[in-house]
Amino acid sequence: MSDKDQSPAIAITSCARKEALAQTLAVEVEARRDDLIDLTRDLIQIPTLNPPGDCYRDICDYLAKRLRNSGFTVELIRAHGTPGDCEQYPRWNVVARREGGAAGECVHFNSHIDVVDVGRGWTMDPFGGELKDGKIYGRGACDMKGGLAASIVAAEAFLAICPEFNGAIEISGTADEESGGFGGVAYLAQQGYFAPARVQHVIIPEPLNKDRICLGHRGVWWAEIETFGEIAHGSMPFLGDCAVRHMGAVVQEMEDSLFPALAQKRTDMPVVPEGAKQSTLNINSMHGGQAELPEGFTGLPSPVVPDSCRMVIDRRFLIEEDIDAVQEEVMQVLRSVEAKRDSFRYELTELHRVLPTMTQKTAPVVETVAKAIAQTLGKDAEYVVSPGTYDQKHIDRIGKLHNCIAYGPGILDLAHKPDEYVGVEDMIDSVNVMGRSLIDLLVQPEA
Ligand SMILES: [Zn+2]
Numbered sequence: 001m002s003d004k005d006q007s008p009a010i011a012i013t014s015c016a017r018k019e020a021l022a023q024t025l026a027v028e029v030e031a032r033r034d035d036l037i038d039l040t041r042d043l044i045q046i047p048t049l050n051p052p053g054d055c056y057r058d059i060c061d062y063l064a065k066r067l068r069n070s071g072f073t074v075e076l077i078r079a080h081g082t083p084g085d086c087e088q089y090p091r092w093n094v095v096a097r098r099e100g101g102a103a104g105e106c107v108h109f110n111s112h113i114d115v116v117d118v119g120r121g122w123t124m125d126p127f128g129g130e131l132k133d134g135k136i137y138g139r140g141a142c143d144m145k146g147g148l149a150a151s152i153v154a155a156e157a158f159l160a161i162c163p164e165f166n167g168a169i170e171i172s173g174t175a176d177e178e179s180g181g182f183g184g185v186a187y188l189a190q191q192g193y194f195a196p197a198r199v200q201h202v203i204i205p206e207p208l209n210k211d212r213i214c215l216g217h218r219g220v221w222w223a224e225i226e227t228f229g230e231i232a233h234g235s236m237p238f239l240g241d242c243a244v245r246h247m248g249a250v251v252q253e254m255e256d257s258l259f260p261a262l263a264q265k266r267t268d269m270p271v272v273p274e275g276a277k278q279s280t281l282n283i284n285s286m287h288g289g290q291a292e293l294p295e296g297f298t299g300l301p302s303p304v305v306p307d308s309c310r311m312v313i314d315r316r317f318l319i320e321e322d323i324d325a326v327q328e329e330v331m332q333v334l335r336s337v338e339a340k341r342d343s344f345r346y347e348l349t350e351l352h353r354v355l356p357t358m359t360q361k362t363a364p365v366v367e368t369v370a371k372a373i374a375q376t377l378g379k380d381a382e383y384v385v386s387p388g389t390y391d392q393k394h395i396d397r398i399g400k401l402h403n404c405i406a407y408g409p410g411i412l413d414l415a416h417k418p419d420e421y422v423g424v425e426d427m428i429d430s431v432n433v434m435g436r437s438l439i440d441l442l443v444q445p446e447a
Contacts, residue, residue, distance in 0.1 A: 014445030017443075017445070018439050018440060018443060018445070019375075021161060021162065021439050021443065022375065022432075022435075022436050022439055024161050025157055025158065025161055025432065025435045025436065025439065026432055028157040028160055028161055028435075029153065029154075029157045029428060029431050029432055029435060030428070032153050032156070032157055032431075033424070033428060035153065036149055036150070036153045036424070036427060036428070036431065037131060037136065037424060039066070039149040039152060039153065040129065040136050040141070040145060040146050040149040040422065040427070041129030041130075041131065041136060041138075042062065042129070043059065043062070043129075043140070043145040043148060043149060044127060044128075044129035044136070044138035044139070044140055044141055044145050045127055045128070045129050045138075046058050046059045046062060047115075047127045047139075048113050048114050048115055048140070049114070049115060049116075049117065049118075049139075050114035050115065050116065050175075050176060050178050050179055051084070051117075051179065052084065052088075052089045053084050053089040053090075053091060053114065053175065053176065053183075054089070056089075056090065056091060056092040056093075056113060056114070056175050057076075057090065057092045059113045059173065060076050060092045060093065060094040060113070060173060061076075063094045063096070063113075063152075063171075063173050064076060064094055064096070066152065067094075067096040067152070067171060068096075070098070070152075070155070070156050070159065071098050071159065072096035072097060072098045072169075072171070073096065073097050073098070073099075074094060074095070074096045075094070075095045075096075076092060076093070076094055077092070077093045077094075077095060077187075077188065077191070078090050078091060078092050078093075079091040079092075079093060079175065079176075079182070079183035079184065079187035079188075082176075082182045082183035082186075082187055083176075083179070083180070083182050083183060084176065084179065084183060085183055091175045091176060091183030091184070091187070092175060093113075093172065093173065093174045093175055093183075093184055093187070093188060094113075094172060094173045094174075095170065095171075095172045095188065095193055096170065096171045096172070097168055097169070097170045098155070098159065098168060098169050098170075099168045100164065100165035100166050100167050100168060100169075100442060101163070101164035101165065101166075102164070102165075102166045102167075102444070103166065103167070104165070104166030104167025104168070104442055104444075105166075105167045105168075105200040105201060105441060105442070106167055106168040106169070106170055106198060106199045106200050106201070107167070107168075107169055107170070107199075107200070107201045107202075107203070107437070107438060107441055107442060108169075108170040108171075108172065108194075108199045108201065108202045108203070109151035109152075109154075109155070109169075109170070109171045109172070109202075109203050109204075109205060109434070110172045110174060110185060110202060110203075110204050110391065110395075111144050111145075111147055111148035111151065111171075111172070111173055111174070111204070111205055112144060112173075112174050112175070112176070112177030112178070112181070112184060112185075112391065113145075113148070113173040113174060113175060114175055114176055114177060114178050114179075114184075115139045115140035115143070115145075115178070116139070116143075116178050116416050118139050118418075119416075119417075119418060120418065121418035121419075122418045122419055123418075123419055124137040124138070124419055125137075125138070126138055126139040127139065129141075131424075134423060134424050134425060135421040135422065135423050135424070136421060136422050136424065137419060137420065137421045138420065138421075139420060140420070141410070141414075141420050141421050141422040142207040142409070142410025142411060142412075142414050142415055142420055142421065142422045143206065143207050143410065143414075143415035143416065143420070144205060144206050144207055144408060144410070145422075146205075146207070146408070146409050146410050146422030146426075146427055147205025147206060147207060147408030147409060147410065147430070148173060148205060149427070150205055150408065150409055150427045150430045150431045150434060151171060151203070151205050151408075151434055152171060153431050154430075154431045154432075154434035154435040154438065155169050155171060155434075155438065157431065157435050158435050158438040158439065158442075162438075162439065162442070162443055165438075165442040165443055166442050166443065166444050167200075167441070167442045169438065169442070170199060172188065172193070174188065174391070177390060177391050181390075181391045181393075181394055184391065185391040185394040185395060186391075186394040186398060189394045189395060189398035189399040190398055193399075194394075194395045194398070194399030194401045195399060195400070195401070196399075196400060196401050199399075199401060200364075200401075200403060201364065201365040201368070201403055201404075201441060202365065202392075202395055202401060202403065202404035202405070203365065203369065203404075203405060203406075203407050203408075203434065203437070204390065204391060204392060204404070204405070204406040204407070204408070205406070205407060205408030205409070205430070205434075206390055206406040206407075206408050206412075207408055207409065207410025207411060207412050207414070207415055207422070208384060208386075208406050208407060208408060208410075208412055209409075209410070209411060209412065209426075210373075210377065210408075210409050210426045210429045210430045210433065211373055211377055211379060211381060211382060212381065212382045212383070212384050212407075213366060213369055213370060213373070213381050213382070213383055213384070213405050213406075213407050214384050214385065214386055214405060214406035214407065215269075215270070215358045215359045215360075215361070215366065215383055215384070215385055215405060216269070216319075216356065216357040216358035216359055216385050216386070216392060216396075217354075217356065217357060217358075217385060217386040217387070217388060217389045217390060217392065217393070218267075218269070218271060218276065218316045218317060218318060218319075218356050218385070218386070218387055218388075218389075219316065219317040219318070219319070219321070219323065219326075219353075219354055219355050219356035219389075220314070220315070220316060220317075220352060220353065220354040220388075220389055221315040221317060221323060221326050221327065221350070221352075221353050222284075222312065222313065222314050222315070222350070222351040222352040222353070223312070223313055223315070223327075223330065223348055223349060223350050223351055224310055224311065224312050224313075224348075224349045224351055225247070225250060225310070225311045225313065225330075225334070225346060225347070225348055226308060226309065226310045226311075226346060226347045226349070227243045227244075227246035227247045227250065227288075227308070227309045227344070227345070227346050228243055228246075228307060228308060228345040228346065228347075229241035229242050229243030229244075229245075229246060229305060229306060229307045229308070229309075229343075230305065230307055231304055231305055231306075231307040232304070232305040233303060233304070233305070234302075234303025234304055234305060235303060237305050239305075240305030240307070241305070241307075241343050242305050242306060243288055243289075243306045243307055243308050243309040244288035244289060244306050244309045246309065246337070246341065246344055246345075246346070247286065247288060247309040247311055249337045249340070249341055249344070250311070250333060250334065250337055250346075251283070251311075253333045253336050253337050254281070254333055257332075257333065257336070258281065258329060258330070258333055259281065261329070262278065262279040262280065262281055263278055263279075264278075265278055265279040265318060265320075265321065266278055266318075267318035267319060267320055268319075268320070269318060269319050269356075269358055269385040270383050270384050270385050271384070271385040271386070271387055272384045272385070272386075272387070273387070276316070276387035278318075279315075279316065279317055279318055279321065280315070280316045280387075281313055281314070281315045281316075282313070282314040282315075282316075283311060283312075283313055283314075284312040284313060284314045285311070285312045286309065286310070286311040286312075287309065287310050287311075288306045288308065288309030288310070289304065289306030289308075289309070290302070290304065290306070312351070313330070315330070316387065316388075317356065318356065319356040319357075319358055321356075323353060323355060327350070330348065331348065334346050334348065354389050354393050355393075355397065357392055357393060357396045357397075358385060359392075359402060359403065359404055359405055361383060363402070363403045363405075364403055364441075365403045365404065365405055365437075365441075366383075366405055368437045368440045368441055369381070369405060369407050369433065369437050371436075371440065372432075372433045372434075372436035372437045372440065373433050375436060376429060376432045376433045376436060377429060377433075386406070390406060392404050392405075392406060407430075407433070407434075408430055409422055409423070409426040409427045409429070409430035410422045410423075410426065
């Protein structure tokens with residue numbers, strides 16, 4: 001029954017009831033502050049580095065124990081045969097489900113359990129989970145163990161005040177988001193875990209800031225261009241054909257025609273930061289000729305004309321663009337060079353593609369979380385779209401579940417940086433937003 005069908009009196013009563021529950025929830029959340037901190041620190045202290053995919057089973061076991069204690073039914077699922085999965089580094093995932101007392105919809109919180117390499121420049125212990133001045137430090141603190149902890153505490157606080165809710169709550173911890181998500185969300189989606197018949201609302205607590213809802217992401221097209229030449233002695237380059245010079249012509253053609261054209265394409269998607277509101281292309285790598293000399297080798301290279309040059313490009317495209325047109329633009333660059341250069345030969349190979357995705361602002365999960373942000377923080381939610389992709393792509397494309405957003409605590413700019421942290425106050429606010437969203441979606445108004 002929609003609000004329009006309700007009499008005004010009932011609508012007011014249900015609002016008042018939900019608001020009263022939200023007030024009780026806030027008290028419940030505050031009482032769990034120390035628990036939230038401890039949980040976040042514990043998760044950071046399990047060094048789930050990817051690559052190679054360390055300690056996935058350890059963190060899944062930790063989460064399984066915690067969620068079983070909170071009344072969830074827990075499954076541990078290994079993504080056999082997915083990239084990187086092996087006996088030494090098995091790709092483990094955990095999916096926990098708690099049914100309510102009556103039929104209703106299922107709200108799923110999905111967090112990735114993996115973290116990226118530590119890198120240099122830390123002043124804190126990357127796996128210490130140290131708490132200092134209201135911030136918890138460590139690799140994965142904001143991306144996204146803080147978000148995972150927040151969703152667990154939100155669900156537990158909700159269950160404490162509404163044990164007999166309608167529908168179900170699911171919490172998953174999934175592998176390999178940082179390396180494409182094939183051993184994580186993609187695998188689970190293939191197994192039906194994100195089928196719309198099972199799950200109706202998905203919130204991914206990536207660190208987008210506590211007042212922002214991330215609706216989706218731009219598309220990705222990676223490709224490798226190889227130019228060919230003819231090997232010859234470096235003292236007589238006229239006897240060969242230099243593949244690197246051919247590639248130089250490709251780059252020049254991109255500078256002259258492609259980059260200016262991409263800069264003209266603007267999207268209506270609310271992509272952040274501002275620079276990513278246009279189409280972009282990164283020349284990811286280029287290599288021509290002999291392999292780099294090994295480190296420590298003190299000899300000289302030998303003189304040869306390179307017969308191959310390879311370049312990897314990373315094109316990020318907008319929801320208004322068609323992927324075939326994106327490829328055609330690059331083909332056009334290559335054909336232009338071909339028309340100008342004798343003996344120009346090339347090969348174009350697609351490496352990876354992800355279509356853009358954007359959940360509508362009118363989708364139920366978006367409206368619910370936006371309302372919860374306004375009520376919790378006293379300000380309107382900001383809608384954003386991510387410049388890069390995340391696991392929503394698999395939920396959208398494989399799961400065919402489009403009612404999905406990213407919402408979670410933490411500052412996106414800190415992700416993957418040294419001294420990454422998540423603020424405790426931000427987490428508390430996000431827990432309240434998530435808990436309010438559960439009240440809104442899973443509590444019967446008439447009860
Ligand atoms: Zn992340």
